[in-house]
Every structure is written in C-alpha cells, then in structure tokens.
Amino acid sequence: MDFRIRIIDGSQRRSSISESIDYKSIGGKQYQIVCFGINENDIRMPVDVDPLQSITDSIQFFDIANKCIEHLEQTKSMDIFIIVSEQQIDDFISRIPIQENIRLIYIIRQNYGSASCIKYREQTREYGKVKQCIYTNFDDLFKSLKNDTIYYLVNAEHYNLDIEKIEKSVDSFIKPWFPEFIDILCKISYPEDQLQKLVRFLRLYTKSNEVDTFEREYKIKGAIYYYTKETFIYQILNEQLRQHLYQELNAAHKELIQEFSNQTHLPSLYRGQMMPKSVIDGLLSNIYIQNMQIFSSSFEKNVSLMFRNLELTQNSFVQNVLFEIKVDLRTRTAPYADIHKQSHFQDEREVLFMVGNRFRVENVKFDEKENYYLVNLVLLNDFEPIDLRISKDYCDRRNLKNCISTLAFQMYHIPETDLIVFFDELMKLYPSEKWIAAVMNFRQGQYQQYEKKDYHRASAKYDCALKIWLSFNNDIDLNCSIDIGHVYHQLGVCHQSLENAYSTITETFDNAQTSYLKADENSRSEHERTEILNYLAYIYTRQMELYSQDIQMMREYGSKANDYRRKFIEKINQNELYDRLIVSESHMLMAVNYEKMKDYDGMLNSYKMALDIYQQQDVRDQTSINLCLSEIIKIYEKKKDFKSAIIYQELKHNIRLQYNEPKEGDSEITLRHKKQRTQSSHLELAKLYEKDNQDTLALKYKVLANVSEEDEIADETTAIPIILDI
Structure with a gap:
C-alpha cells in the first residue's frame, strides 16, 4: 500500500x-x-x-x-x-x-x-x-x-475495538485464527527464562529505569497491574504478558461468577472510545464481531463517557462511540473479569475481556443530544473452549502438540511465507520438538490444496509431513497417530482431485482410518477420544462417497459414518463444556449421509433433531432453522404426506412473516425485499394446501400472495434478490 x-x-x-x-x-x-x-x-x-x-x-x-x-x-x-x-x-x-x-x-x-x-x-x-x-x-x-x-x-483502525467482523452466512463462515492463536499462546508452557528475555528486549527499546522496576516487581504485582499501569512500555507489555494476564483473568473470572452467583446476568458494562465513521457504518451490516485485542469496560457509564470528544460532529471522520455490553454469566467464553483488586487503579471497577470473545451487535443508534453512537452488544457463547485440549493426564509435550496441531487447522488460508515465520519462531522456542516441522508442512499442504488448488505441491508437502510424523510413531507421549490420520485424510482428498488410481485413494483413506483407531487406543483424554469419533465419521463419509454408483456400498460405509457420528453426539451430550450447536450440526451431517443412502426416515429424524436444538437456543440461527424446515417439508412431500408438510410449512411461514414485518426506518429496497419474501411464502403454503386438496385455504393464500404482488407492480424495473430465504 x-x-x-x-x-x-x-x-x-x-x-x-x-x-x-x-x-x-x-x-x-x-x-x-x-x-x-x-x-x-x-x-x-x-x-x-x-x-x-x-x-x-x-x-x-x-x-x-x-x-x-x-x-x-x-x-x-x-x-x-x-x-x-x-x-x-x-x-x-x-x-x-x-x-x-x-x-x-x-x-x-x-x-x-x-x-x-x-x-x-x-x-x-x-x-x-x-x-x-x-x-x-x-x-x-x-x-x-x-x-x-x-x-x-x-x-488503520487502531482507534477502534480491534474487532474482526464475522460473516452472517453460516456457509461462508471461516473462524478467525488469530484469537485462537493468542489463546493457545496463553496455554502452552514456556522455558523458565522467558521473563529475562522480555527484560532484555525492553532494554533494547529504552534505557529507562522503569525496566529495572518492572524486573524487580513483576512477579509480586502481576500481569493485570502492569496492563493497567500507564507506562512507556504499555503496548509491549500488553502483547508480551498475555499468558500471565490470561491466567490471572481466568482466576478473577471465577471470583466474578461467585460474586454474582444469585444472578444470571451482570449489570450492563460500558466502553467509550472513538472510531472511524466507516467502521461504525460497517457494524450496521454485520451481526457478529470479535475482539482481536484485550479490551476494557466499566460498570460506570459516566466513566466510559469521559472518552468523548465533544468537539466532534456527526459528520466528523471519527465519532464518539459508547458500547453497552450485556453479559449472561452462564455463557462459556474466553475469560473476562473485574480487575479492580489487582489493578493499578483500584478505585475503578474495570472489566477486562480477553482476546477472542464474540459479540452480537443488537443495535446501533446515534444520540444527538449526547453526541455519541450507542452500540448494544451481547456476549456470545464460545463454540469450543481451548481448555478441552489441555489435559492433566498429559505431559507438557503432548499438550503443546495438541495446541499447535489444532490451532493450525484455522491457518490454512494464511500465505506460505507467513506460515514459515510463525513456525520458525515456534521451532526456535522449542528446538528439541522436531515434529513441529511436520505441522508446518501439513499447513503448507493445506494452503496449496485449498487456496492455490495446486494438488501436486500439496501432496508433496503432505508426504514431507508424513515422513516426519512416522519417525515419531512410537513416541507414546505424543500419540501422533491422530496427526498421521489427518495427513492421510488430506492426502486422499488430493488423490481424488488429481483423479489418481482408485486403489491409491482407497488405500490412503484406509490408512487414515487405521491411524485414527490406533490413536483411540493410545488416548488418555476423554476430549481426544471424542474428537477421534468425529474424525472416523468423516473418513467413513469420504469412503462412502467413493461408491456413488454402488448403493449397497454407500449404505455400508454411510451407516458406519453415522454410527461414529452418533457416538460422537453421545459423548458431546455428556460434557457440558461443549456447545449444543455442535450436536445440531452433527445431526445435519448425518441427514446428508442418510439422503445419499436414500434412507429418508433417517434423514427426516436427523433434521427434526437438529431443528429442535436450534429452536431451543436463546439466540436463534434463523438460517439454519429455515434450512431444516425446508428439508423436512421436502421429505414429507416426497412421501406424499402433505398434512405433515403443511405443519412445518406453516411454522416456516410464521417465522417468515415475523422476520419480514415492516419496521420504522426500513429503506424502500428493504421493504420491497420483505414484501417479495412474504409473497413467496404465501404461494408456497398455497401450493401445499392445493396438493392436500384444501382448496379454500389454498385460495386464501393465493389471494394474499396476489395482494403482495400488486404492491410490487408499481416498480418492476428493480430486480430484488432473495439473499436469505427467511
């Protein structure tokens, strides 16, 4: 640039x-x-x-x-x-x-x-x-x-919350890797001389006596104290002390939960700051955001409003922003805590949020009288806590391997040169752990496979990773059979893309399956055994898809895939740390397999179970609910059971009407979108009533659809795409 x-x-x-x-x-x-x-x-x-x-x-x-x-x-x-x-x-x-x-x-x-x-x-x-x-x-x-x-x-947006927008569409969602990266850096163990390395680094930055004070007092006063203390090294300490800060926040988080044990929600939290107008406008069109740096908030609204610049106008390049944050204490998230006891400023009840917390934007509104944008946020559940990867039953090497291997699954879209820098630093930090090079080669292979579509180079990288991992095959501490299974899995997908010999593809997937089964035998962690069930389900699904022309073989492998998926769901349901949405997504994956096996009863049951979970959530994913309803309706239509189809179509119709209710402030385009979706829903319901020979009701909804259609006649020159079918 x-x-x-x-x-x-x-x-x-x-x-x-x-x-x-x-x-x-x-x-x-x-x-x-x-x-x-x-x-x-x-x-x-x-x-x-x-x-x-x-x-x-x-x-x-x-x-x-x-x-x-x-x-x-x-x-x-x-x-x-x-x-x-x-x-x-x-x-x-x-x-x-x-x-x-x-x-x-x-x-x-x-x-x-x-x-x-x-x-x-x-x-x-x-x-x-x-x-x-x-x-x-x-x-x-x-x-x-x-x-x-x-x-x-x-x-460059250093004024803002350092948020990363998360796409609305479930299909296009790629989980940001950076918060998970920070979380894992906070979890892994480090050599004992890391504090001295930090001190030496700070001396390169400045000759100030504050470095000597920091060296003497850090172990006594802790990371939170130095995070809140305004010093010349504020930003460096913010970045370098994350691990200790995470640990202290985690402990303080438990104290906060205990303090409010008789409540389900914290009092509202506030954060005041300035942000570019363009970033604020972006919040209007993005439902979810994620903080990419540690950020602070306060129980006191007036304290947060002190950050306002009263000279700014609504047309200024930067704007005053006040975040109002709702926190359900029952949600499972990255740590957040009231730090006033450990803070340099003990008279202020400041709440710190660790990197990686996800929020839903409820509303954005400009307060002309107070001269700031009010942004209402709701803290959301974390999908899977990283704590699940760390087990007291494992040695530090095994925990390190689990963290680094799992993290890199989110990094396949990062350019290869950046990956090399990342892994070079890890290999310098842990020079004796030669297997880190295997993880690096595996991620480089994924980058070539999914980003560059270069399956030959991807296969070469996977072969390098496999060679390194196999040299650790007898290392009981690592249980690298899981990682070997991952390599064989992706290598098999590459063979499919290159249209290599059928025997090569099946042999590679068989090797992946064997590796996962061996990993299960050597596992000491319930979480690891649970994840292996998930991996086996995916491998059997891949093998099922190889027999697209042989319905008997598809059913054989598809049944095994769904059996492992069912066992995976049973394990998930027994562990409260997992999010229930993982269960609903697993049911949907089973439904897809049942469809390929032409088992429509199994498909119907799986979509119903997924729908039930989605409907139980406090914040409902309307896109997923709509998908489940659409598939259930199609199955009942295929069975000629129109009465059952109508029950679910009416449910879908009511959701659509509620979602497309005109609201004050809707633009003309938004209103036209809503009218068209409402019209389409009336017609779909009318067709089902017609198929069920309920002509009176069919006519009723056709009339309602025609009314909506007449409303649209006034402007037929503008094409109105249906972005979300709700």
Whole structure:
C-alpha cells in the first residue's frame, strides 16, 4: 500500500481532528520515533525533543547505520516513524528492512534554514514509505509527523475495538485464527527464562529505569497491574504478558461468577472510545464481531463517557462511540473479569475481556443530544473452549502438540511465507520438538490444496509431513497417530482431485482410518477420544462417497459414518463444556449421509433433531432453522404426506412473516425485499394446501400472495434478490 497517497488524500480530515487527540494513547497503541544521522547539538538547527515527546516517549537516536538497522529489525511489535538526515540517505534508505510496522520516513536537511519543502530525487520514490519532500526545519517536520501519525493510526483502525467482523452466512463462515492463536499462546508452557528475555528486549527499546522496576516487581504485582499501569512500555507489555494476564483473568473470572452467583446476568458494562465513521457504518451490516485485542469496560457509564470528544460532529471522520455490553454469566467464553483488586487503579471497577470473545451487535443508534453512537452488544457463547485440549493426564509435550496441531487447522488460508515465520519462531522456542516441522508442512499442504488448488505441491508437502510424523510413531507421549490420520485424510482428498488410481485413494483413506483407531487406543483424554469419533465419521463419509454408483456400498460405509457420528453426539451430550450447536450440526451431517443412502426416515429424524436444538437456543440461527424446515417439508412431500408438510410449512411461514414485518426506518429496497419474501411464502403454503386438496385455504393464500404482488407492480424495473430465504 502506498502510504503517501493515503496521507495526501486525507490532509483536510487530519487537520480537523489532530488538535484534540492525545497522541500517546491512540487506541493504546505505542509507537516509536527513530532518528538517524541527526545532530542533536547542531548550532544552526538544534533538535528540540519536547515536540517529539508530545507524540511519544520513545525516541531513539543513532549515528551508526548498522546499529540503527539492527534496532529496526529487532523492533517489530510497535509502529515506527523514521527521521533521517539528507546527508545519510544514499546508503541508508536501501538498507531499511521491509516491515509493516515501519510506517513513514522523513528526510531533514539540517544545513539550511529555509521553511519551504522541495521535491526529492527520483530514487527515493522507489521506497514507497519515504515522504516525497525534504524538510528544512524541524517545526514543519514535527507538524507533519503529528498529522501523519494521527491520520495513519485512525485510518488503520487502531482507534477502534480491534474487532474482526464475522460473516452472517453460516456457509461462508471461516473462524478467525488469530484469537485462537493468542489463546493457545496463553496455554502452552514456556522455558523458565522467558521473563529475562522480555527484560532484555525492553532494554533494547529504552534505557529507562522503569525496566529495572518492572524486573524487580513483576512477579509480586502481576500481569493485570502492569496492563493497567500507564507506562512507556504499555503496548509491549500488553502483547508480551498475555499468558500471565490470561491466567490471572481466568482466576478473577471465577471470583466474578461467585460474586454474582444469585444472578444470571451482570449489570450492563460500558466502553467509550472513538472510531472511524466507516467502521461504525460497517457494524450496521454485520451481526457478529470479535475482539482481536484485550479490551476494557466499566460498570460506570459516566466513566466510559469521559472518552468523548465533544468537539466532534456527526459528520466528523471519527465519532464518539459508547458500547453497552450485556453479559449472561452462564455463557462459556474466553475469560473476562473485574480487575479492580489487582489493578493499578483500584478505585475503578474495570472489566477486562480477553482476546477472542464474540459479540452480537443488537443495535446501533446515534444520540444527538449526547453526541455519541450507542452500540448494544451481547456476549456470545464460545463454540469450543481451548481448555478441552489441555489435559492433566498429559505431559507438557503432548499438550503443546495438541495446541499447535489444532490451532493450525484455522491457518490454512494464511500465505506460505507467513506460515514459515510463525513456525520458525515456534521451532526456535522449542528446538528439541522436531515434529513441529511436520505441522508446518501439513499447513503448507493445506494452503496449496485449498487456496492455490495446486494438488501436486500439496501432496508433496503432505508426504514431507508424513515422513516426519512416522519417525515419531512410537513416541507414546505424543500419540501422533491422530496427526498421521489427518495427513492421510488430506492426502486422499488430493488423490481424488488429481483423479489418481482408485486403489491409491482407497488405500490412503484406509490408512487414515487405521491411524485414527490406533490413536483411540493410545488416548488418555476423554476430549481426544471424542474428537477421534468425529474424525472416523468423516473418513467413513469420504469412503462412502467413493461408491456413488454402488448403493449397497454407500449404505455400508454411510451407516458406519453415522454410527461414529452418533457416538460422537453421545459423548458431546455428556460434557457440558461443549456447545449444543455442535450436536445440531452433527445431526445435519448425518441427514446428508442418510439422503445419499436414500434412507429418508433417517434423514427426516436427523433434521427434526437438529431443528429442535436450534429452536431451543436463546439466540436463534434463523438460517439454519429455515434450512431444516425446508428439508423436512421436502421429505414429507416426497412421501406424499402433505398434512405433515403443511405443519412445518406453516411454522416456516410464521417465522417468515415475523422476520419480514415492516419496521420504522426500513429503506424502500428493504421493504420491497420483505414484501417479495412474504409473497413467496404465501404461494408456497398455497401450493401445499392445493396438493392436500384444501382448496379454500389454498385460495386464501393465493389471494394474499396476489395482494403482495400488486404492491410490487408499481416498480418492476428493480430486480430484488432473495439473499436469505427467511
């Protein structure tokens, strides 16, 4: 991305907000100014650090290029803005590492006092982050740096909750991998010298005595204290202390549950901040969001409103936002807790939410009187707590393997170069665990298979992973038979895509099945045994699909697949840590298998059981409910049982009418969508009544459909797609 274009285009918007910003605490983000070749004591143009310190406390001066480059390469956890002397740029610019966190580079000419900026030589244009002018005094440079800093950080969405939007459609949903990544980093064990490594890293960042204080007091005061303490190393500690913070939050979370044990919900929580208008607009069209960083909230609404900037208007680039968060204490989530006892600010009841909590956006409304957007959020259930992967029955190596292997299932869409960086760091941290390379090869294979559709390269990566895993086949601690089964499974899918020999495909799937069965024998964890049942169900489903022309073989393998799926459901129902939605999805998978086996009674029963679970949820997934109803209706129609079909069609019809009820504020397009869906529902019900020879009712709904149709005649030029069939 060319940052120059963004900055030039946004210059007017920058100037409208920059005067009212606390530059040191933009979204809690820390950043650093690095100066190279700047003579601090130049008599003709002395450097006044006060303006720089109004932007950040972290300022580094270098006069040796190698040391400066080494510092840039080692400092990747914060944004960096570089100021370099014109006399030093020829050999320096080309050596600056290509890093996302290096934002902009400013060139200063210290030998002249002119207040004008001139166009710089052509070669600097090849490095897109160099400002295309030379500054001839520090006042102009500092003013530009302030404006660029605030505009970049706001436009890059560091002002917001660091949310990741989750698609509405269940079919297109890909679970974000980053929160799970952070959760697992908090769970795995680390070498005992990690705190000293952090201290050494902090000393590279600054020479402040605060590092000595941190080293002495950290084990006494803990992670929450340092998270809440405003220090020069706030952002680094936020990122580096996540594991201890998770553990302390988890303990404090239990205390919070106990404190409110006689209630089902916490009092409302509030979070005040500023966000770009474009991000707020995005919340209007996204039902679910997920926090991608630790964030805080308060029981006190007035405390959260202190974050407002009263000078902003409804047309400003950034807006005041107040989140009101509803928390059901019965939900299973990543930790959140009242931290006032452990906090640096013990007089404030602050509630911290760990990374990875999911929320539903209930409403977004602008309060003109109070000058802020009110966003109502509801905390949602976590789909599967990572705690299930950690067992006291396992050694640290086994828990580490389970965490890393399972995490990487969500990472197949990450580019291969980024995966290598991720796994290289893991292999440096755990140099004796050579099996980590197998996990890396497996994820690279998935990337080639699912993202690049390069099945030859994917197969080669799977072969590498298999070779490494097989060398650990007798390592009882690891029980890598599960991982070997995963490799054979994906390798078999690749063979199918490449249309390799039928015998090769069946042999590969048979090897996967054998590996999973061996893993079950060596398992010491109930969760692991439960997951193996799920894996076996998938393998038998794959084998069933190989016999699409042989109904007897399809039924043989399909029955085994559903038997394992049924056992999986039984295990899930016995463990309250699992979400009931996993059971409903499993019933739907069984229904699909029954359909391929032409067992319509089994298919009907499975969809009914899934529907029953979906309808019991506090927050109903209308898309899944509608899918179950549609399939049940089709089965009854196939059986010529129209009376039963009508029962479910009426249920579907009532849901549609409720969902498509016109509301105040609906746009014309939304109203037309709702009318068309209502008309379609009337017609579907009319057709079923007609098939059941209930002509009076059939006529009634045809008339209602015609009324809706007449309403649509006024504007037939606009095509109205039905995005959701509800």
